[in-house]
Amino acid sequence: MIRDVRLAHADFDPAHEMAHFTARQDAGGVTSFLGKVRSEASDNPVLALELRHYAPLTLPGMEELAMRAERNWKLTGLLIIHREGVMEPGDPIVLVACGARHRRDAFEASDFLMDHLKSESWFWKREKTANGWRWIEPRAQDADDLARWAHIR
Amino acid sequence: MIRDVRLAHADFDPAHEMAHFTARQDAGGVTSFLGKVRSEASDNPVLALELRHYAPLTLPGMEELAMRAERNWKLTGLLIIHREGVMEPGDPIVLVACGARHRRDAFEASDFLMDHLKSESWFWKREKTANGWRWIEPRAQDADDLARWAHIR
Amino acid sequence: MSLKLVFLGRLEDVAGHGEIALDIAGPLTLSEIAERLEPQLAVAISAANVRIALNGSLVSPGGWTAGNGDELAFLPPVSGG
Amino acid sequence: MSLKLVFLGRLEDVAGHGEIALDIAGPLTLSEIAERLEPQLAVAISAANVRIALNGSLVSPGGWTAGNGDELAFLPPVSGG
Numbered sequence: 333m334i335r336d337v338r339l340a341h342a343d344f345d346p347a348h349e350m351a352h353f354t355a356r357q358d359a360g361g362v363t364s365f366l367g368k369v370r371s372e373a374s375d376n377p378v379l380a381l382e383l384r385h386y387a388p389l390t391l392p393g394m395e396e397l398a399m400r401a402e403r404n405w406k407l408t409g410l411l412i413i414h415r416e417g418v419m420e421p422g423d424p425i426v427l428v429a430c431g432a433r434h435r436r437d438a439f440e441a442s443d444f445l446m447d448h449l450k451s452e453s454w455f456w457k458r459e460k461t462a463n464g465w466r467w468i469e470p471r472a473q474d475a476d477d478l479a480r481w482a483h484i485r
Numbered sequence: 486m487i488r489d490v491r492l493a494h495a496d497f498d499p500a501h502e503m504a505h506f507t508a509r510q511d512a513g514g515v516t517s518f519l520g521k522v523r524s525e526a527s528d529n530p531v532l533a534l535e536l537r538h539y540a541p542l543t544l545p546g547m548e549e550l551a552m553r554a555e556r557n558w559k560l561t562g563l564l565i566i567h568r569e570g571v572m573e574p575g576d577p578i579v580l581v582a583c584g585a586r587h588r589r590d591a592f593e594a595s596d597f598l599m600d601h602l603k604s605e606s607w608f609w610k611r612e613k614t615a616n617g618w619r620w621i622e623p624r625a626q627d628a629d630d631l632a633r634w635a636h637i638r
Numbered sequence: 639m640s641l642k643l644v645f646l647g648r649l650e651d652v653a654g655h656g657e658i659a660l661d662i663a664g665p666l667t668l669s670e671i672a673e674r675l676e677p678q679l680a681v682a683i684s685a686a687n688v689r690i691a692l693n694g695s696l697v698s699p700g701g702w703t704a705g706n707g708d709e710l711a712f713l714p715p716v717s718g719g
Numbered sequence: 720m721s722l723k724l725v726f727l728g729r730l731e732d733v734a735g736h737g738e739i740a741l742d743i744a745g746p747l748t749l750s751e752i753a754e755r756l757e758p759q760l761a762v763a764i765s766a767a768n769v770r771i772a773l774n775g776s777l778v779s780p781g782g783w784t785a786g787n788g789d790e791l792a793f794l795p796p797v798s799g800g
Contacts, residue, residue, distance in 0.1 A: 388775030455799025541694030608718025
């Protein structure tokens with residue numbers, strides 16, 4: 333079982349990371365999710381995105397989340413890379429990947445990880461447009477997504 | 486909306502394909518599934534895997550499947566690359582990716598595509614071990630996976 | 639005159655070939671085609687879970703004939719991906 | 720003696736800084752700390768959805784004091800990924 337959980341302080345190359353992660357395991361299948369900085373917010377071009385975090389909690393929380401996923405699905409590998417800092421449109425924010433013998437495990441674990449990274453990890457996001465910086469508030473959809481996993485310990 | 490659906494007759498590079506697909510769209514998120522030839526079958530080393538297909542139906546069926554996914558989820562891009570022919574352990578068999586503004590669309594569409602590629606596309610798989618070639622029969626799990634999408638037209 | 643039969647998946651093993659060219663005098667129904675094959679193959683292609691494609695389009699087991707130049711494919715349950 | 724306060728997310732805008740060093744005479748409760756802040760900030764950090772971490776561990780709003788050298792972080796609802 334490969335576990336690779338990182339807080340990235342600078343730009344990273346998702347294609348390179350995926351190729352490396354995939355080559356390291358004998359998984360039947362590997363699922364991934366890549367989140368990128370969008371280029372528009374409510375029709376305003378996005379100039380920059382910043383993710384602030386709280387170091388004493390952020391990476392430990394990500395590692396605990398990874399272990400929860402490993403307890404609940406049968407995985408051959410798990411990858412989480414999450415950026416912090418200031419990014420530009422098109423930059424990768426988060427890359428999650430799960431390898432498994434059976435694809436249902438890989439799909440569900442990736443989905444679980446993303447819902448929790450969005451709503452339960454220690455990141456605060458703000459976006460800069462021509463109107464200046466604006467903090468992004470949590471969406472109701474995020475809470476709904478999270479509620480789907482109430483049965484997972 | 487980008488639609489890239491291919492039947493691959495030779496080895497392909499999933500990392501390159503993903504990087505290309507991702508760069509071409511302004512998606513908030515991109516999910517993917519990569520299926521590879523496993524190296525063991527019931528504890529016997531796998532020497533080769535062959536996917537046979539029926540050309541008049543195979544690619545048209547994949548394209549129809551892609552259009553079904555596009556009708557049911559809001560996607561910015563959809564990628565399907567499926568191998569045919571003889572492969573070795575570790576070789577990519579299938580790569581599916583979906584880009585969307587909202588990650589639930591991307592996750593569900595990828596999941597839908599994979600379940601249907603496994604159980605409703607015109608491929609027949611056989612595996613070679615020290616015991617010779619053996620056709621892989623459909624699994625009950627495949628039918629169960631498919632049944633989850635009964636509500637999708 | 640000749641009719642091309644195509645066998646996919648494990649049906650290829652039963653047939654011994656991926657394709658067979660059947661010499662025919664005129665258009666045949668599925669039953670008439672089955673009668674021309676080895677009994678084991680005739681049974682295998684008649685299984686309820688074997689789909690049939692005539693010239694690249696899926697057809698039901700009855701209601702058609704296949705004649706000179708046609709291609710008839712026998713498709714057992716798939717196991718792709 | 721000094722206590723470090725850390726403000727995340729929109730609380731940073733309310734505080735005007737990401738961090739504030741509070742001169743203290745001894746350990747303080749949350750209420751005592753709030754009394755030392757601008758009213759607007761005191762209200763903001765007291766919201767029910769603001770979590771608190773003392774020296775890197777989450778704590779409930781009561782049952783502790785923070786003293787010299789401690790770090791107290793105020794964490795509004797997250798919006799990551």
